[in-house]
Amino acid sequence: MRKHFGPLEVLRGVSLQVGRGEVVVIIGPSGSGKTTFLRCLNHLERIDGGRILINGHLIGYRQRADDRLVEASRRETAQRRSEIGFVFQSFNLFPHMTALMNVACGPLRVKKVSRSIGLQEAADLLVRVGLADKLEARPAHLSGGQQQRVAIARALAMKPTLMLFDEATSALDPEMVGEVLAVMRELAEGGMTMVVVTHEMGFAAEVADRVVMMDQGQIVEQGAPRQVFDAPAQPRTRDFLSKVL
Amino acid sequence: MTWLANLPVSYAVGLHFDWIFFWHALVRPNSSFLLGFATTIYISIIAMVLAILLGLFLALLRRSRLWPLRAFVGLYIWVVRGTPLLVQLVIVYDGFAALGLFSFNDVTVLGLDIQGVVQAGIVTLAANEAAYMAEIIRAGISSVAIGQSEAGLSLGMTPGQVMRRIVLPQAVRVIIPPLGNDFNAMMKSTSLLATIGVSELFLNAQEINSLTFRTFEIYSVAALYYLALTTLWTLVQSTIESRLQTQVGIQRPPTFRQRLIGVGWRPGSGRLRDSA
Ligand SMILES: Nc1ncnc2c1ncn2[C@@H]1O[C@H](COP(=O)(O)OP(=O)(O)OP(=O)(O)O)[C@@H](O)[C@H]1O
Ligand SMILES: [Mg+2]
Numbered sequence: 001m002r003k004h005f006g007p008l009e010v011l012r013g014v015s016l017q018v019g020r021g022e023v024v025v026i027i028g029p030s031g032s033g034k035t036t037f038l039r040c041l042n043h044l045e046r047i048d049g050g051r052i053l054i055n056g057h058l059i060g061y062r063q064r065a066d067d068r069l070v071e072a073s074r075r076e077t078a079q080r081r082s083e084i085g086f087v088f089q090s091f092n093l094f095p096h097m098t099a100l101m102n103v104a105c106g107p108l109r110v111k112k113v114s115r116s117i118g119l120q121e122a123a124d125l126l127v128r129v130g131l132a133d134k135l136e137a138r139p140a141h142l143s144g145g146q147q148q149r150v151a152i153a154r155a156l157a158m159k160p161t162l163m164l165f166d167e168a169t170s171a172l173d174p175e176m177v178g179e180v181l182a183v184m185r186e187l188a189e190g191g192m193t194m195v196v197v198t199h200e201m202g203f204a205a206e207v208a209d210r211v212v213m214m215d216q217g218q219i220v221e222q223g224a225p226r227q228v229f230d231a232p233a234q235p236r237t238r239d240f241l242s243k244v245l
Numbered sequence: 246m247t248w249l250a251n252l253p254v255s256y257a258v259g260l261h262f263d264w265i266f267f268w269h270a271l272v273r274p275n276s277s278f279l280l281g282f283a284t285t286i287y288i289s290i291i292a293m294v295l296a297i298l299l300g301l302f303l304a305l306l307r308r309s310r311l312w313p314l315r316a317f318v319g320l321y322i323w324v325v326r327g328t329p330l331l332v333q334l335v336i337v338y339d340g341f342a343a344l345g346l347f348s349f350n351d352v353t354v355l356g357l358d359i360q361g362v363v364q365a366g367i368v369t370l371a372a373n374e375a376a377y378m379a380e381i382i383r384a385g386i387s388s389v390a391i392g393q394s395e396a397g398l399s400l401g402m403t404p405g406q407v408m409r410r411i412v413l414p415q416a417v418r419v420i421i422p423p424l425g426n427d428f429n430a431m432m433k434s435t436s437l438l439a440t441i442g443v444s445e446l447f448l449n450a451q452e453i454n455s456l457t458f459r460t461f462e463i464y465s466v467a468a469l470y471y472l473a474l475t476t477l478w479t480l481v482q483s484t485i486e487s488r489l490q491t492q493v494g495i496q497r498p499p500t501f502r503q504r505l506i507g508v509g510w511r512p513g514s515g516r517l518r519d520s521a
Contacts, residue, residue: 078401081401082400088396092390092392092393106401106402109400109406109410110406151396154396
């Protein structure tokens with residue numbers, strides 16, 4: 001995958017394969033292109049080269065007979081995105097809806113499930129992330145940690161096959177980080193396929209199947225957490241880890 | 246206040262103010278005056294509803310991927326906002342007809358007779374206000390954080406669904422205050438329709454004046470009727486606004502009294518953009 005913003009090359013040929021049920025954690029210094037990479041994965045950003053396949057389907061593009069890629073229709077792109085959950089650093093809950101409607105609106109509006117089933121499933125998900133008593137609360141009345149858990153439930157409501165997390169805990173006060181990581185950990189243990197960008201090295205070491213180190217728009221090194229954290233092969237990885245650990 | 250000092254004594258003590266006429270006109274207006282008042286109200290409402298719809302259409306057109314459409318909207322807004330409503334009114338009603346382009350004829354809709362002038366008045370007011378509404382709606386849309394759209398898109402909503410379900414409902418909070426102010430102005434602007442002969446509130450006041458020569462009295466009565474309308478609307482508007490604000494759990498907008506007489510009201514002080 002290649003991506004540039006004007007003259008700035010943000011992704012300089014990033015290639016990654018993620019297996020079903022695998023948890024991949026991406027680490028790397030600020031500005032290395034981690035967020036951009038995730039955003040490209042569900043076509044919130046267009047790419048300038050390469051291709052993205054999820055469950056065998058191209059994201060955001062379609063292949064013409066002569067092998068060239070052209071932008072897919074809005075409907076097709078929306079359909080592809082609905083299979084991918086995205087959790088934002090800044091939650092991005094819908095402030096005009098209750099927690100319950102935040103979670104239910106995807107299934108209700110996109111999948112057109114019946115109202116009773118949509119609301120029931122949304123309530124179940126909120127119970128699962130520990131918010132049984134906040135179904136009718138508006139986002140403005142929830143703490144950061146609670147908002148992020150609603151956001152995770154909202155993404156899960158679409159029954160995605162892949163979950164993307166972009167620094168899901170970076171905007172939280174320290175005492176709320178744990179509750180969100182706990183939800184993510186449970187999800188990983190449940191077999192969800194996840195690509196997680198985080199600065200929480202403890203979480204990465206514990207939960208990741210594979211850790212990917214990015215720097216300056218490239219993958220510098222990847223491997224099992226043990227290997228990357230305890231015996232990094234690349235000086236850039238060593239350098240980065242010595243700063244954050 | 247030198248002009249006051251120069252007035253003949255009789256004026257200063259109010260001998261020529263006909264209280265009986267004034268009260269009579271105020272509390273027991275004749276039926277054609279009341280009909281004019283009703284005309285003012287319904288023209289305002291219909292024109293505003295049309296202006297909101299057309300304004301929304303223009304605002305969305307302005308976001309089109311096709312530049313000629315965007316350019317057209319820009320041109321429309323530039324021309325409409327840059328020329329006086331009164332001039333637009335005579336162009337639409339008299340000018341178009343004189344040119345042989347289009348003339349408004351009386352029609353009957355659902356058993357109601359709608360005069361050509363009334364149609365022309367509504368169309369012009371709506372077309373004029375739509376230019377302002379387009380800008381207000383555009384500002385409302387761009388006040389909604391981009392992350393909101395991205396969250397909707399990542400759930401698999403189409404851009405249209407995102408606009409309808411996510412962006413516009415939030416933009417409304419920002420749109421309502423200036424929209425309300427514009428509607429207030431619109432109700433007063435309907436008095437310009439008297440110039441093309443729409444029998445609304447002001448034209449009826451003028452007619453009574455020409456028959457009775459109670460100039461000050463009858464125009465005062467007309468002013469009070471406009472004031473009652475705008476006051477009532479201010480009340481409605483603040484109710485709508487506080488509903489919208491409490492809905493997302495943020496600071497209350499200025500109260501009815503504050504906004505009516507301006508006490509304790511600083512521009513923008515009640516308009517918190519975002520709860521987060
Ligand atoms: N929309 C944009 N327009 C222009 N430049 C951008 C845009 N988005 C990101 N960039 C630039 O691309 C580079 C990579 O940004 P990105 O957000 O992907 O980094 P990151 O690895 O997520 O960093 P962080 O750890 O700080 O979140 C940065 O130099 C950033 O300034
Ligand atoms: Mg980032």
